[in-house]
Amino acid sequence: MATTKSEKDYSIYFQPPSLTDAKKRGKEDIQVHYDFGIPEELQELGKDKLYLIQTYGCQMNEHDTETIKGLLEQMGYRATEDRHAADIILLNTCAVRENAEDKVFGELGHLSHLKREKPSLILGVCGCMSQEESVVNRILKKHPFVDLIFGTHNIHRLPFLVKEAMFSKEMVIEVWSKEGDIIENLPKKREGIKAWVNIMYGCDKFCTYCIVPYTRGKERSRRPEDVIAEVRELARQGFKEIMLLGQNVNAYGKDFEDIEYRFGDLMDDIRKIDIPRVRFTTSHPRDFDDHLIEVLAKKGNLMEHIHLPVQSGSNEILKRMSRKYTREHYLELVRKIKAAMPDVVLTTDIIVGFPGETEEQFEETISLVKEVGYDFAFTFIYSPREGTPAADMEDSVPQEVKSARLKRLNDALNVYMKQSNERLKGQTLEVLVEGESKNNANVLAARSRTNKLVHFEGPKELIGQFVKVYITDTPTFYIKGDWVQEAVAN
Ligand code: 5AD
Ligand code: SF4
Numbered sequence: 001m002a003t004t005k006s007e008k009d010y011s012i013y014f015q016p017p018s019l020t021d022a023k024k025r026g027k028e029d030i031q032v033h034y035d036f037g038i039p040e041e042l043q044e045l046g047k048d049k050l051y052l053i054q055t056y057g058c059q060m061n062e063h064d065t066e067t068i069k070g071l072l073e074q075m076g077y078r079a080t081e082d083r084h085a086a087d088i089i090l091l092n093t094c095a096v097r098e099n100a101e102d103k104v105f106g107e108l109g110h111l112s113h114l115k116r117e118k119p120s121l122i123l124g125v126c127g128c129m130s131q132e133e134s135v136v137n138r139i140l141k142k143h144p145f146v147d148l149i150f151g152t153h154n155i156h157r158l159p160f161l162v163k164e165a166m167f168s169k170e171m172v173i174e175v176w177s178k179e180g181d182i183i184e185n186l187p188k189k190r191e192g193i194k195a196w197v198n199i200m201y202g203c204d205k206f207c208t209y210c211i212v213p214y215t216r217g218k219e220r221s222r223r224p225e226d227v228i229a230e231v232r233e234l235a236r237q238g239f240k241e242i243m244l245l246g247q248n249v250n251a252y253g254k255d256f257e258d259i260e261y262r263f264g265d266l267m268d269d270i271r272k273i274d275i276p277r278v279r280f281t282t283s284h285p286r287d288f289d290d291h292l293i294e295v296l297a298k299k300g301n302l303m304e305h306i307h308l309p310v311q312s313g314s315n316e317i318l319k320r321m322s323r324k325y326t327r328e329h330y331l332e333l334v335r336k337i338k339a340a341m342p343d344v345v346l347t348t349d350i351i352v353g354f355p356g357e358t359e360e361q362f363e364e365t366i367s368l369v370k371e372v373g374y375d376f377a378f379t380f381i382y383s384p385r386e387g388t389p390a391a392d393m394e395d396s397v398p399q400e401v402k403s404a405r406l407k408r409l410n411d412a413l414n415v416y417m418k419q420s421n422e423r424l425k426g427q428t429l430e431v432l433v434e435g436e437s438k439n440n441a442n443v444l445a446a447r448s449r450t451n452k453l454v455h456f457e458g459p460k461e462l463i464g465q466f467v468k469v470y471i472t473d474t475p476t477f478y479i480k481g482d483w484v485q486e487a488v489a490n
Pocket of ligand 1: 382
């Protein structure tokens, strides 16, 4: 890779990313490492120093931030919210759409002033953006004050990299493009009543619009015994809800060579653990099998909410997205899920304005939305990602048309969201109280089993508990109710 600092002598920590390498999927075995530890001399490095991490993007990234916090705290660092007081600031970035990247570059502009005021500040960039060659080149060129760039496969190396950044005059860059390993026993700083648990890393699907298979590497599943031990420990610590995480949880276990054990088996085992609520994200319709539906239908601590990204309702677009299912296959899956769980809530992700999407093809997405009746959807305008196949596809759809389609789609979705919320009026729901509502401290915010946001008035002591709420009103983005003062089993 050509860099503007080529005349300088980079250390062994100058390991830039390569999207070409990231694309390769080797046959090498997945190594699981159980011997992680931070050498003693690095455990004092952050003594009396403060850290601040800004996180962008998905829950996988949020959870990585918990690991980064865990590592920094084992190095003696403590958290701060005040960027002027921080000795190290890390941006844990998202590469999935261009606007996420723009935010980070904007933020780097602001942080350059801080760095000038306080040269000892260590400024780092990590997460999905750091896996992209073009991003690393741009930082080298336009933001040379950045001290440290490390990739999604290099998180466990953080203590060494921070030390290097402290003592090196050069930008420390360590981004492995290919990684087949799983590092167990990394420290994690978890807070509150809900905990994220990784069940797998990476993605092998290579949808043509998506950068994630390049930034997160190949699919690799954690061993079931490690996942189960972690969930048991979280239950023991009193967590009320866990969210199992993977880029495509339905591919869990496909990479095991010694055992036949898939996501349905894992859910069936976790179902027996004494943790009140279990959720998972995100699913891929192609790998969603009948056994999993059967297990989810047993309910108990498995919540009746499935996030099932569809992306488009048009077979032609699905084909060009390389989603590997058809509209008919998706609708059949929805039918099977609803038959097994009549009260299931389905949510989804949809992209509008994929290169060359015609009006008819967009209409097919609207008709699919109507047919399924989603309770919620994350909707996006297609954003070209350098290095992905769709970025090279011809695109004649004007931006205004794409924006108008997004609005029409959201209007259609809102009708169903409102209808499904209205059906809850007069029902009593069991909710987990998560905290105060963002806008009104007298109101508590809770979640139903189907992940609906429920607002009601009640004492703060209810936070962290399961209570019953009688639903009285259903504005679009949340539902309102009255606390029913009777005991709940959990
Ligand atoms: N442009 C727009 N949306 C995208 N997503 C992924 N890649 C892109 C892209 N290039 C959306 C998909 C995915 C969600 C996490 O982000 O809908 O499910
Ligand atoms: Fe962003 Fe996707 Fe990476 Fe998550 S996996 S951080 S959403 S690019």
